[in-house]
Amino acid sequence: MTSHLLSLAVWLQQKQGGVTFIDLKDPDPGPNLAWVILTTFAAIGVALLVALAFGAGFGLLRIWARKRFPNNRLNGIAVEPLTLLHLGQDEPEENGSASQ
Numbered sequence: 668m669t670s671h672l673l674s675l676a677v678w679l680q681q682k683q684g685g686v687t688f689i690d691l692k693d694p695d696p697g698p699n700l701a702w703v704i705l706t707t708f709a710a711i712g713v714a715l716l717v718a719l720a721f722g723a724g725f726g727l728l729r730i731w732a733r734k735r736f737p738n739n740r741l742n743g744i745a746v747e748p749l750t751l752l753h754l755g756q757d758e759p760e761e762n763g764s765a766s767q
Contacts, residue, residue, distance in 0.1 A: 733742050
């Protein structure tokens with residue numbers, strides 16, 4: 668099949684001064700180490716930019732929510748009083764001795 672394509676290429680190409688020029692491209696050598704490293708850094712940079720954009724968007728959403736709903740529990744303002752439980756603490760008896 669390759670010989671048929673080569674003969675077709677020779678037949679289709681114009682002759683210049685009695686000489687036929689055939690230009691065959693080398694096969695693609697594939698990615699080399701420099702290309703892989705540069706592509707990796709580019710992908711990391713894009714991921715950092717996306718993370719930065721999402722972080723800034725979330726921060727702006729929090730600022731908007733604090734201004735829109737100022738007395739919200741999620742803003743750090745306690746709406747209800749805090750109930751403290753004193754577990755494991757015995758109150759002393761009136762006569763000053765501990766119960767047995």
